[in-house]
Amino acid sequence: MSFVEIRDLVESDLNKVMEIENLCFVAPWKLEDIQRELNGNQFATLLVATINNEVVGYIDYWITFDSATICQIAVHPNYQRQAIGSKLLEEVLKDCYAKKVLTITLEVRESNSKGINFYTKHGFNQFLVKLNYYSNGENAIYMMRGVK
Numbered sequence: 535m536s537f538v539e540i541r542d543l544v545e546s547d548l549n550k551v552m553e554i555e556n557l558c559f560v561a562p563w564k565l566e567d568i569q570r571e572l573n574g575n576q577f578a579t580l581l582v583a584t585i586n587n588e589v590v591g592y593i594d595y596w597i598t599f600d601s602a603t604i605c606q607i608a609v610h611p612n613y614q615r616q617a618i619g620s621k622l623l624e625e626v627l628k629d630c631y632a633k634k635v636l637t638i639t640l641e642v643r644e645s646n647s648k649g650i651n652f653y654t655k656h657g658f659n660q661f662l663v664k665l666n667y668y669s670n671g672e673n674a675i676y677m678m679r680g681v682k
């Protein structure tokens with residue numbers, strides 16, 4: 535497989551990130567949502583995965599004291615199942631470990647079996663169900679893992 539680089543997301547990545555966002559989610563974030571994360575949220579870290587300088591995936595996570603939350607992760611459909619999502623998540627785990635974070639949580643749509651498999655493979659456990667969590671009434675699975 536081609537070499538995957540992980541680096542901080544910068545403003546000039548946003549067009550490509552929005553393209554991936556729109557391909558990957560039923561209710562995608564708007565450009566201003568991601569811009570707010572990038573420029574207006576002191577707790578957020580945004581990373582991209584690139585292959586030959588092309589953005590193929592990204593992750594947005596928050597660290598607040600000893601807890602972290604995965605807010606968004608997506609890999610371009612043409613590049614899925616090539617361990618790029620795993621590489622992004624491993625980078626988050628390294629950062630969390632270095633910052634002495636104890637737990638990482640996230641919400642994922644109940645219908646998103648691909649996402650649930652992905653997180654389960656990475657050691658997340660299904661902790662509880664948040665009823666009617668999404669705007670279309672869908673439930674969220676709340677998942678958690680420790681940082682080791």
Ligand SMILES: CC(C)(COP(=O)(O)OP(=O)(O)OC[C@H]1O[C@@H](n2cnc3c(N)ncnc32)[C@H](O)[C@@H]1OP(=O)(O)O)[C@@H](O)C(=O)NCCC(=O)NCCS
Pocket residue numbers: 558559605606607608609610613614615616617618619620621641642643646647648649651652653655
């Ligand atoms: C979830 C997502 C980020 C995973 O990224 P990825 O780069 O394709 O994942 P990886 O190749 O690192 O896969 C790691 C593991 O996740 C699971 N997985 C990934 N894609 C899967 C699929 N299509 N079906 C079942 N399991 C899958 C598998 O356990 C896989 O390990 P394996 O390949 O050894 O079997 C990607 O599928 C995606 O962008 N989905 C759309 C957006 C989304 O749902 N985000 C998560 C909710 S916020």
